[in-house]
Amino acid sequence: MQQIARIAGVSVTTVSHVLSGNRPVSPRTAERVHAVIQQYDYVPVSAARRLKNGRGGLIALVVPDLTVSYFAHVAKGVERAADAAGLGVIVCSVSTNAPRRHLDLVRDGTVDGIVHLSHDPQIDREIVALSADYPVVIADEALATATSIPTVTADNLRGGRLLGEHLAELGHRQALIIAGPESLGSSSLRVVGIRESFPTALVLRGDFTAESGYRLVGEALASGLTFTCVATGNDDQALGVLRRLREAGIDVPHEMSVTGFDDGIVADALGLTTVHQPAIEMGVRACELLIELIDSAETAEARSDIPPELIPVELRVRRTTARASSPA
Amino acid sequence: MQQIARIAGVSVTTVSHVLSGNRPVSPRTAERVHAVIQQYDYVPVSAARRLKNGRGGLIALVVPDLTVSYFAHVAKGVERAADAAGLGVIVCSVSTNAPRRHLDLVRDGTVDGIVHLSHDPQIDREIVALSADYPVVIADEALATATSIPTVTADNLRGGRLLGEHLAELGHRQALIIAGPESLGSSSLRVVGIRESFPTALVLRGDFTAESGYRLVGEALASGLTFTCVATGNDDQALGVLRRLREAGIDVPHEMSVTGFDDGIVADALGLTTVHQPAIEMGVRACELLIELIDSAETAEARSDIPPELIPVELRVRRTTARASSPA
DNA sequence: CTGTTAGCGCTTTCAG
DNA sequence: CTGAAAGCGCTAACAG
Numbered sequence: 248m249q250q251i252a253r254i255a256g257v258s259v260t261t262v263s264h265v266l267s268g269n270r271p272v273s274p275r276t277a278e279r280v281h282a283v284i285q286q287y288d289y290v291p292v293s294a295a296r297r298l299k300n301g302r303g304g305l306i307a308l309v310v311p312d313l314t315v316s317y318f319a320h321v322a323k324g325v326e327r328a329a330d331a332a333g334l335g336v337i338v339c340s341v342s343t344n345a346p347r348r349h350l351d352l353v354r355d356g357t358v359d360g361i362v363h364l365s366h367d368p369q370i371d372r373e374i375v376a377l378s379a380d381y382p383v384v385i386a387d388e389a390l391a392t393a394t395s396i397p398t399v400t401a402d403n404l405r406g407g408r409l410l411g412e413h414l415a416e417l418g419h420r421q422a423l424i425i426a427g428p429e430s431l432g433s434s435s436l437r438v439v440g441i442r443e444s445f446p447t448a449l450v451l452r453g454d455f456t457a458e459s460g461y462r463l464v465g466e467a468l469a470s471g472l473t474f475t476c477v478a479t480g481n482d483d484q485a486l487g488v489l490r491r492l493r494e495a496g497i498d499v500p501h502e503m504s505v506t507g508f509d510d511g512i513v514a515d516a517l518g519l520t521t522v523h524q525p526a527i528e529m530g531v532r533a534c535e536l537l538i539e540l541i542d543s544a545e546t547a548e549a550r551s552d553i554p555p556e557l558i559p560v561e562l563r564v565r566r567t568t569a570r571a572s573s574p575a
Numbered sequence: 576m577q578q579i580a581r582i583a584g585v586s587v588t589t590v591s592h593v594l595s596g597n598r599p600v601s602p603r604t605a606e607r608v609h610a611v612i613q614q615y616d617y618v619p620v621s622a623a624r625r626l627k628n629g630r631g632g633l634i635a636l637v638v639p640d641l642t643v644s645y646f647a648h649v650a651k652g653v654e655r656a657a658d659a660a661g662l663g664v665i666v667c668s669v670s671t672n673a674p675r676r677h678l679d680l681v682r683d684g685t686v687d688g689i690v691h692l693s694h695d696p697q698i699d700r701e702i703v704a705l706s707a708d709y710p711v712v713i714a715d716e717a718l719a720t721a722t723s724i725p726t727v728t729a730d731n732l733r734g735g736r737l738l739g740e741h742l743a744e745l746g747h748r749q750a751l752i753i754a755g756p757e758s759l760g761s762s763s764l765r766v767v768g769i770r771e772s773f774p775t776a777l778v779l780r781g782d783f784t785a786e787s788g789y790r791l792v793g794e795a796l797a798s799g800l801t802f803t804c805v806a807t808g809n810d811d812q813a814l815g816v817l818r819r820l821r822e823a824g825i826d827v828p829h830e831m832s833v834t835g836f837d838d839g840i841v842a843d844a845l846g847l848t849t850v851h852q853p854a855i856e857m858g859v860r861a862c863e864l865l866i867e868l869i870d871s872a873e874t875a876e877a878r879s880d881i882p883p884e885l886i887p888v889e890l891r892v893r894r895t896t897a898r899a900s901s902p903a
Numbered sequence: 904c905t906g907t908t909a910g911c912g913c914t915t916t917c918a919g
Numbered sequence: 920c921t922g923a924a925a926g927c928g929c930t931a932a933c934a935g
Contacts, residue, residue, distance in 0.1 A: 249928080257906085260906060260907080261904090261906080263931085270904085270905095272904070273905085290682040291683060291928080292683060292927085292929075293683040293684055293685045294623075294625040294927085295626050295930090296930080297622040298623050298913085299910085299930045300930065300931090303622065303685075305665070312651075313651055313654070313666075314650075316642065316647075316840070319644075319647045322642075323641055323668065326641070326666075326667075326668055327671045330676065336665065337663055339663070340651060340654055344658045345658055351618055357633070486844060512840070513840060513841060516814060585921080585922090586921065586922045587914095587922090588915080588924095589921060589922080591913065591914060592914090598915095598921095601921090604920085619912080619913075620912055622911085623911070623913040623914085626912080626927050626929090627913050627914045627926085628913085
């Protein structure tokens with residue numbers, strides 16, 4: 248910048264201000280400076296700027312695993328909103344990074360704030376502690392322990408409801424629910440929603456993997472349970488269920504209806520009836536919230552408990568649900 | 576750090592050196608300093624460090640679109656290798672960011688180097704220019720124009736070969752090849768590999784989307800072409816082909832074999848025979864190469880033309896290929 | 904409207 | 920083995 252100032256025949260202060268617009272500069276001077284900047288293709292060193300005013304135009308996104316399509320979409324949303332605000336995004340997968348690396352990113356000032364999606368209880372606890380001193384937004388899954396941190400989640404309850412109503416309308420009376428982990432609010436809310444239409448449905452708890460869907464539906468089949476539809480906790484579980492059903496020679500959807508949750512790319516490929524979670528939209532909102540938080544950081548008013556912001560979901564009816572063949 | 580120094584009763588210089596290990600410190604002093612650092616949970620401000628010595632422990636990864644599973648896996652690999660070296664990764668999707676945002680990231684010193692996967696010719700050109708001054712590694716797709724930039728790609732030629740040989744061994748004699756864009760080296764090499772077994776196979780050029788697979792195989796069918804198998808340029812195209820074939824009432828694999836390329840999650844879900852590209856491994860190698868480049872930056876020896884480093888691929892035989900029903 | 908100057912927090916000579 | 924002091928490139932008072 249010294250260079251630019253000297254060549255343009257002004258002081259570094261002036262160059263700084265034509266760049267930031269933080270104080271009036273005469274049009275002629277500004278133009279001259281701009282010309283020199285252009286010519287020498289000058290870009291201000293970000294580290295110096297950050298060192299001086301504490302902000303660096305970078306935020307971090309912490310996801311469990313970037314290769315999970317759903318999280319990648321959230322990341323896309325965050326990136327989109329960040330870019331719109333002129334910020335960069337550091338993506339940190341808990342699965343591939345040293346634990347607490349992302350914590351250091353915010354504590355050492357590399358980033359100005361953090362959007363957090365991890366579900367590791369240990370890390371979650373540290374995030375809560377961190378949120379006292381730095382801007383933090385929780386997305387995807389509300390932390391039971393941290394009601395004062397701004398949070399954005401999908402409307403899981405409504406998603407479950409939509410699924411239950413859809414199946415009920417198709418004439419199903421006996422449903423098997425294969426759910427995700429009880430510890431996750433999202434999973435529980437989905438079940439609650441489904442059970443509004445199927446209050447007596449049996450709930451089998453799994454862990455959101457295809458394997459758990461495969462195994463649990465197999466056990467249900469083996470134990471002679473009767474049901475005409477299976478509502479799973481997410482698409483992956485549904486995938487396992489479909490696989491198991493195919494092996495058992497049970498036709499989907501004519502003999503058995505199956506639903507998922509998430510609407511990942513596999514759902515589209517398989518024609519799975521599911522609930523679409525607008526992952527990108529969620530990322531966008533989370534990032535916008537974070538930006539607000541960062542901008543209002545100076546006026547560090549204590550945040551009171553606020554309910555999570557809910558992102559609307561949509562039912563996607565495809566080829567794995569059909570009218571119940573033998574209404575119970 | 577001043578704080579720490581004062582409390583520990585030493586100078587900032589000493590604190591700096593117990594942290595960096597750049598000069599001997601007496602064990603007793605070191606221990607005392609460490610204790611204070613622990614107690615006050617001190618983390619050095621990264622910006623100051625970067626400002627002083629030019630490096631910030633951050634690299635950028637530029638991908639076309641993070642929501643494409645394949646790129647997400649590459650990102651995972653890059654992240655893994657970066658983390659192992661104590662570096663952070665900024666992921667930049669060309670699809671969601673302002674054009675050339677990533678260029679600024681390296682020019683303004685936010686990152687120390689860049690792994691680049693974009694295929695926008697315009698951006699590619701700028702990347703080439705950039706590589707003269709900053710550490711750059713190309714991954715996934717070699718740039719025809721930039722032979723002096725370290726590059727790592729999958730062994731597309733061998734992948735094509737494996738596919739061709741597999742189909743030939745199954746007794747197929749007439750193949751239809753639905754390829755990706757001719758402009759991409761990866762796409763062309765796959766075709767070359769396949770054609771070693773099917774020298775006279777017709778090649779239809781598409782664009783790596785499911786839609787193009789759907790459309791092109793439809794046209795081939797309509798034009799009365801005879802073929803017993805379809806080798807596509809990637810999994811997405813195969814997906815479109817499968818869809819079209821199902822609509823046409825053609826049974827896969829008994830009447831028609833279909834292959835993909837990439838081995839994304841959809842391939843596994845659909846039982847698609849394909850070639851596995853070790854995306855994670857590629858990311859790891861690209862990142863390692865970049866780290867070498869960064870570390871050797873001081874000894875800025877001119878790099879001469881080096882051939883791309885090839886990552887081995889593997890054939891994955893699943894349920895969309897079978898013995899040819901009617902050998903021509 | 905413009906310039907001078909004092910740091911931001913760290914690393915690193917140069918002196919003990 | 921340890922300290923004092925000079926910046927890295929930028930911003931923002933504080934003067935003109």
